[in-house]
Amino acid sequence: MATILRKIAEQLLSRTMFSDLAIDRARDAAVDTIGCMIAGRGDESVAALIRAFDGEIAGGGAARLVTGGSASPSFAALINATAAHALDFDDNFHPARAHASAVLVPALLAVLTRGKATSGRRFLEAYLAGLEAQAAVGFGVNPSHYNRGWHATATVGSIGAAAGVARLFGADENGLAAAMSLATSFACGPKGQFGTTAKPLHAGIAARNAVDAARMALAGMSGRPDILERPQGFLDLFGGDDARGWDGLTFEAEHIIESRGVVTKRHPCCASTHRAIDALLDLKQEHGLLAGDIARIETKVGISAARNLAYPAPTDEMQARFSMQYCLATAFLKGSLSLSDFTRQEIGRPEIREFMPRIEMRSYSADEEKGVERLPHVVTVTMRDGRILNKSRLHAKGSLEAPMSVREREVKFIDCLRWGNRNVSGASFLQLRGLANSENLSGDDPFWSLITGHQSP
Template sequence: MATILRKIAEQVLSRTTFSNLAMDRARDAAVDTIGCMIAGRGDESIAALTRAFHGEIAGSGEARLVTGGSASPSLAALINATAAHALDFDDNFHPARAHASAVLVPALLAVLASGKVTSGRRFLEAYLAGLEAQAAVGFGVNPSHYNRGWHATATVGGIGAAAGVARLLGADENGLAAAMSLATSFACGPKGQFGTTAKPLHAGIAARNAVDAARMALAGMSGRPDILERPQGFLDLFGGDDAKGWEGLTFEEEHIIESRGVVTKRHPCCASTHRAIDALLDLKQERGLLAGDIARIVAKVGISAARNLAYPDPTDEMQARFSMQYCLATAFLRGSLSLSDFTRQEIGRPEIRQFMPRIEMQSYSAEEEKGVERLPHIVTVTTRDGRIYRKSRLHAKGSLEAPMSDYERKVKFMDCLHWANRRNSEASFQRLCALADFETLSCDNAFWSLISDGLKG
């Protein structure tokens, strides 16, 4: 009987044709991630990594860095993926419970090292392979794994991304399964780190692990092909109390990006806040609510979301991204959230601090969540004159069910460049959107020059 990793490897290598829809969504995810990488390049987490590895960053490394210069593929994956996730503006992928693209895109870019050339289409096919592998790994352990406290971006994300990198590097079925097996040995990342710079580092570590595991596998290193399901394997150690395993795992003709999609973020903060933010903004618009009208706001969310949002009184911008109180107060008062709302100066604004005590977060009970994959987040607003308004959101803006328009995607990309104090080049955005048409893709050619355009003042 085939092991789970071999089953995944066989699937992602046998899928050789992709629909135009799948390719378009992969392209959108890649471009969105590149925007987030550029925006995140000035974050303190990246400054710390640059200081830590100063001696290994040069102008003659194999792989390009979003900060400028170059480094080894391993270090480039670490730094670029940390930048992609630094501002928590990168996408989510529900089947893996992971920030899928922040791991996958930088990992794939890192192996476009000097002398290695691929096409834009093959790059996107490798992305889709890694995404499908992430979904398959997540199938057996989530949501129990995530609810137990594991940051699946660092665990499931890294294992699945190893499959994408291995495919891009030309691995066969044995090599691809070995890459995922080795990446399983690297997996770690507790959600207790949320609200610190270690959180975006998890994406960097996962991307580095994917690159290292794939390169090791192609060099002959191997691990057990049954490491996901065997005793003392991934399910046993990481699954949590309610993980179901992979017995029911099947692969549809339709790719997972077609049936489930990735969720492009509308707001630059923890996704656990997004549905509540959207619901509150809906109520504000529908009811014409003003700040002076509000007596109380209650946001009811899932248990894991409540645990993620551990900062009711944030003291810095990273904590603010994981504060329901700050995010709802700022969104209501300003009508939206942008990258500029998450600075040391902004989080101390008196009007925000005075509004935050009116906001309360509650969670569903374990009994309410039992056996249900996904429950809506519910916002209840009580006005000073006693009116009560309620709004629920099952899907956030940016999801397959509530997609962002092409214009909204472009505006977000430009906002990322503006935040990084870089040139707002709509032409570069449009050319990146033609990624699938690039006949040659490497760290030395016109593709990286488009990314570099976003690095020029």
């Protein structure tokens, strides 16, 4: 009987044709992630990595860095993926419970070294392979794995991204399975680190692990092909109490990005806040709500979301991204959230601090969540005149069910450029959207000047 990793590898190799829709959505995810990389390149998490590995970076390397300069593919993946996830503005992928693109895109970019070119379409096909692998791995363990406290970006993301990198390298079934098996040995990342700089580091580590695992596999290193399902394997150790395993795993003709999509973030903060933010903004618009008229706001969210949002009174910008109270108060008072709302100065604003105590959060019970993949997040606003207003959101803005327009994507991308101290122009957005048509994508490609702000040396 074929192991799960071999079943995934066989599927990835059998999918030789991709629809225009799948390619377009992969392109959108890649462009969005590159924008997040640019915005996050000055974050303290990235600066710490640059300081830690200054000697290795000073020596140069074949792979480009979003911060400028170059390093080895491993270090490039580590730094660029940490930048992509640093501001928590990168997309979510529900089947994996992971920030899929923040791992995949930097990992794939890292192996596009100088002198090693590929086409833009092949790059996007490798992205789609890695995404499908992440979904398949996540199928067997989530949501139990995520609810147990594992950051699936660092675990499931690492394993699936290794398949994407190996696919870009042209690996056969054995190579793909070996890359994923080795990445399983690297997989780690506790959600207890949320609200610290270790959280974006998880994406960086996962991307580096993916690159290293794929390169090792192609060099002849191997692990057990049944490491997901065997005793003392991934399911056994990481699955949690309610993991279902892979007995029911099937692959549809339609790619997972067509049927489920990735969720592009509208707000630069933890996705656990997004549906509540959208619901509150809906109520504000529908009823013309004013802050002085509100007595209390209650939110009801999933158990894992409540655990993620551990900072009711944040003291820095990273904690603020994981605070339902701060995110809801700021979104309501300002009408939207942008990257500029997450600074030390902004989080201390008196009007926001005054409003935050009116916001309460509770979660569904374990019984309510049992057997249900997804429950809506509910916002209840109690007015000072006694009226009670309710709004629920099953899907956040940016999801397949509530997609962002091209213009909204461009606005986000420009916000990222501005935050990354780059020349603010829609031309970069349009040029990157032509990624699928590039015939010679490599570390020397002019598109890197869009990312780094420097010409290729």
